[in-house]
Amino acid sequence: MITLKTVVAILKNDHNFRDILIDGTYFNTEQTDFIFDSLSYDSREVASKTLFFAKGSQFKRAFLADLAIPFYISETDYEVGIPAIIVNDVKHAMSLIAMAFYGNPQDDLKTLAFTGTKGKTTAAYFAKSILDIHNKHKTAMFSTMDTTLDGKTFFKSQLTTPESIDLFRMMREAVSNGMTHLVMEVSSQAYKTARVYGLTFDVGVFLNISPDHIGPIEHPTFEDYFYCKRQLLANSRFAVVNADMDHFDFIKSELTCDYAFYGDASLHPITQSKAFSFQALDQTFDIQLIGHFNQENAVAAALSALQLGADITDVKKGIAKTTVPGRMEVIKQANGAKIFVDYAHNADSLDKLINVVLPHQTGQVTVIIGTTGNKGESRRQGIGELLNGLPNLNVILTADDPSFEDPAAIAREIASFIDRDIPIIIDREVAIQTAMQQTSGPNDAVIIAGKGVDAYQIVNGVHTPYAGDKNIAEKYL
Ligand SMILES: CC(=O)N[C@H]1[C@@H](OP(=O)(O)OP(=O)(O)OC[C@H]2O[C@@H](n3ccc(=O)[nH]c3=O)[C@H](O)[C@@H]2O)O[C@H](CO)[C@@H](O)[C@@H]1O[C@H](C)C(=O)N[C@@H](C)C(=O)N[C@H](CCC(=O)O)C(=O)O
Numbered sequence: 001m002i003t004l005k006t007v008v009a010i011l012k013n014d015h016n017f018r019d020i021l022i023d024g025t026y027f028n029t030e031q032t033d034f035i036f037d038s039l040s041y042d043s044r045e046v047a048s049k050t051l052f053f054a055k056g057s058q059f060k061r062a063f064l065a066d067l068a069i070p071f072y073i074s075e076t077d078y079e080v081g082i083p084a085i086i087v088n089d090v091k092h093a094m095s096l097i098a099m100a101f102y103g104n105p106q107d108d109l110k111t112l113a114f115t116g117t118k119g120k121t122t123a124a125y126f127a128k129s130i131l132d133i134h135n136k137h138k139t140a141m142f143s144t145m146d147t148t149l150d151g152k153t154f155f156k157s158q159l160t161t162p163e164s165i166d167l168f169r170m171m172r173e174a175v176s177n178g179m180t181h182l183v184m185e186v187s188s189q190a191y192k193t194a195r196v197y198g199l200t201f202d203v204g205v206f207l208n209i210s211p212d213h214i215g216p217i218e219h220p221t222f223e224d225y226f227y228c229k230r231q232l233l234a235n236s237r238f239a240v241v242n243a244d245m246d247h248f249d250f251i252k253s254e255l256t257c258d259y260a261f262y263g264d265a266s267l268h269p270i271t272q273s274k275a276f277s278f279q280a281l282d283q284t285f286d287i288q289l290i291g292h293f294n295q296e297n298a299v300a301a302a303l304s305a306l307q308l309g310a311d312i313t314d315v316k317k318g319i320a321k322t323t324v325p326g327r328m329e330v331i332k333q334a335n336g337a338k339i340f341v342d343y344a345h346n347a348d349s350l351d352k353l354i355n356v357v358l359p360h361q362t363g364q365v366t367v368i369i370g371t372t373g374n375k376g377e378s379r380r381q382g383i384g385e386l387l388n389g390l391p392n393l394n395v396i397l398t399a400d401d402p403s404f405e406d407p408a409a410i411a412r413e414i415a416s417f418i419d420r421d422i423p424i425i426i427d428r429e430v431a432i433q434t435a436m437q438q439t440s441g442p443n444d445a446v447i448i449a450g451k452g453v454d455a456y457q458i459v460n461g462v463h464t465p466y467a468g469d470k471n472i473a474e475k476y477l
């Protein structure tokens with residue numbers, strides 16, 4: 001529940017209130033009070049006491065026209081005869097009002113947020129494993145892969161960071177379920193679209209930055225992407241930062257809270273890095289996820305969990321038991337060849353993934369990859385140029401969430417950055433089957449990059465069923 005009076009007070013306090021408009025008359029405050037019993041940003045989900053937020057580039061006046069609602073909040077007066085609260089920024093309004101409506105659930109949780117171009121999901125899984133040992137399985141998690149409000153039942157979310165109304169509702173539900181900690185991923189889009197506006201995290205972690213998510217529906221420039229990501233540190237009580245990342249000195253210069261750094265250029269380097277173990281924080285850790293970058297993700301999670309009260313024993317146990325579906329999963333073909341299934345879908349991740357595989361697999365190595373349509377368009381050049389610089393690698397280009405674009409055209413665009421001829425097999429299952437048929441022994445490998453365990457392909461904007469890279473690979477062992 002929230003009253004109109006509280007809503008107006010929140011907006012005024014945030015310097016976001018413009019006016020209330022009822023039947024063509026302007027008011028600078030509420031005329032009578034009203035109690036709202038729900039919040040919504042979707043006209044298909046409203047009731048008689050819903051406070052409705054009209055937001056978004058695709059919002060249409062028609063969505064409001066026949067609604068039986070007491071008020072809506074908007075940047076625009078849609079002139080539909082419904083009392084309107086006009087604000088300068090509807091997404092700021094939505095976040096602060098949702099926070100109050102759900103009773104500031106962040107105050108009842110220890111909150112840990114990860115941002116970075118890569119590793120958010122993996123680091124979140126490490127952190128959840130550690131914290132679950134510390135708090136006896138009372139860790140909620142909001143991640144791209146999985147969301148859990150009770151620590152044990154999981155569902156897939158549409159967005160990496162939920163819309164603010166959903167975020168605070170889910171946080172409240174997690175508290176009601178007895179959760180004491182929340183681990184979440186915060187995307188740059190979350191800051192760009194104010195999904196976490198007004199929220200301060202107990203610990204904010206910045207894992208790394210590389211050019212990505214630049215395109216018409218994401219960020220116009222790298223500067224914008226980087227700025228949005230840095231907002232996590234500006235809105236955290238304690239920062240954990242990778243000292244080896246690009247622009248680290250600048251990030252450090254901006255910090256206003258306490259912090260811990262990790263990486264070679266810090267007091268917490270990773271040493272003795274082996275496939276399944278490493279040393280850091282004066283300890284030896286066992287780890288199931290191979291790759292130095294996963295050891296970085298693990299140390300970031302370790303420092304965060306220590307800050308939130310876990311002890312080093314919890315940390316060691318948590319890291320040792322962590323696996324992440326679709327991240328660095330290795331299966332063996334009948335002929336001994338190794339199949340690596342990983343979610344790498346930009347040049348930086350693919351580069352790191354290939355560098356983990358090549359030292360061990362000295363035979364024929366085939367990479368299967370595509371890139372998404374209508375999103376992250378710059379990945380095509382990045383991946384093409386990377387593969388061009390690795391002439392000994394076999395490559396098959398395939399589909400990966402083409403959305404409204406033609407997957408063959410996307411593949412041709414990637415191929416245009418590669419000097420040698422590259423086969424294009426749009427059917428991902430056939431691409432995997434073909435590569436696996438070409439292996440001949442234990443030194444060979446197939447790297448299936450991009451979809452991990454995603455059980456769908458986005459085609460024409462619709463999630464269409466897909467068996468999943470790992471399931472398909474297992475079919476052709
Ligand atoms: C750019 C962006 O963040 N867009 C998100 C945003 O859209 P928006 O606010 O612009 O809303 P819109 O799509 O224009 O829709 C207009 C509004 O009309 C409403 N509506 C619609 C139909 C109707 O009949 N009645 C009605 O009221 C809708 O509920 C919506 O509120 O809010 C929508 C939900 O309210 C999201 O679905 C949408 O995510 C889009 C689809 C998306 O794909 N976003 C990606 C780029 C994203 O955010 N990704 C990051 C992860 C990036 C990473 O991998 O690191 C993420 O956090 O998920």
Ligand SMILES: Nc1ncnc2c1ncn2[C@@H]1O[C@H](COP(=O)(O)OP(=O)(O)OP(=O)(O)O)[C@@H](O)[C@H]1O
Nearest residue numbers: 117118119120121122144293327342343344349353
């Ligand atoms: N620290 C890292 N640096 C570079 N690449 C990484 C790192 N951690 C993971 N990766 C690679 O990126 C892929 C995606 O990892 P993960 O899902 O943890 O990242 P994410 O930030 O959640 O990704 P996304 O934003 O694309 O959902 C992994 O499969 C791996 O190939």
